[in-house]
Amino acid sequence: MQVRYFATVSRSEAESAYSRLGVAFEDEGAPVAITEIDEAADRWEVAAYLDAGDDAEEGADRTEEFRNIAGLGPDAEIGREALPDQDWMAAVLAELKPVRAGRFVVHGAHDREKIGAHELSIEIEAGLAFGTGHHGTTAGCLTMLGRIVRLRKPSSALDLGTGSAVLAIALAKLARVDVLATDVDPVAVAVAAANVRANGVSARVETDRAGGFASTAVRRRAPYELIVANILAGPLIALAPAFRRHATRRADVVLSGILTGQAAAVRAAFRAQGFVHVETLTFGAWVTLHLRRAAA
Ligand SMILES: C[S@@+](CC[C@H](N)C(=O)[O-])C[C@H]1O[C@@H](n2cnc3c(N)ncnc32)[C@H](O)[C@@H]1O
Structure with missing residues (x-):
């Protein structure tokens, strides 16, 4: 309860x-x-x-x-x-309307018929995991990822804090890139794996339940040309050195879960690790940052 x-x-x-x-x-x-x-x-x-x-x-x-x-x-x-356990979640999910962010439309199975053939569909049953696309942080990441991969397709990507796997699925579908989707929450990883299968991207997205930068799978595949992490400002600041260790030179990093008042502190922590600011998107009270690791 x-x-x-x-x-x-x-x-x-x-x-x-x-x-x-x-x-x-x-x-x-x-x-x-x-x-x-x-x-x-x-x-x-x-x-x-x-x-x-x-x-x-x-x-x-x-x-x-x-x-x-x-x-x-x-x-x-x-x-x-x-x-009451899960009942409220099921009720909320049944009511969720499709969300459009950048080139993507995120929707539940109940809305499958409403999605146009030209749209890049991500079907999500979030269950107890976060990531239906309705939150400003998820929408910000989807929009930012769409912009980045239009200019430069990464050859490897990490989705840190994957939740429902919505961002990993988006990357696999849009950029056809291999993605490691990791989360510290085993419930989220189970939901993520089911969503990856339902979206037909199992060949591209590996889900990893060991969670976070310490996991063997995350270290085995490093460094990454793109890392997306929609977690909170506090953990992002603490993890800034780990982002540097796991990113290629000129890697793109997309960060969200950051309130507008926290963006400067996150940017400063990443600047200290050699990341430059490229763009900021704001959705409601939330910002999404695009940073790039400097070449030198
Ligand atoms: C806000 S949800 C984001 C879900 C999805 N990526 C999205 O954008 O909608 C944050 C997720 O990050 C996970 N998380 C939090 N801190 C983490 C960490 N240090 N390493 C890996 N996962 C983490 C949580 O368990 C949660 O599932």
């Missing part, structure tokens, strides 16, 4: 809470989210979906843990809402 904990705060408080929660719950694989409620009134919601064991009513109340990690004061009002 999952419980959604949420609070309404200012944008700067939400950004800082989001980063702290993301880092704290990274190992747990607990999703965190930030949503604009009213930009003019500077009202934003920050939320985390935390496990409560089998029974949310009886399970541990993690309100104070959420408050402390998010850095919210004693007066901040924190909501708590129990979510």
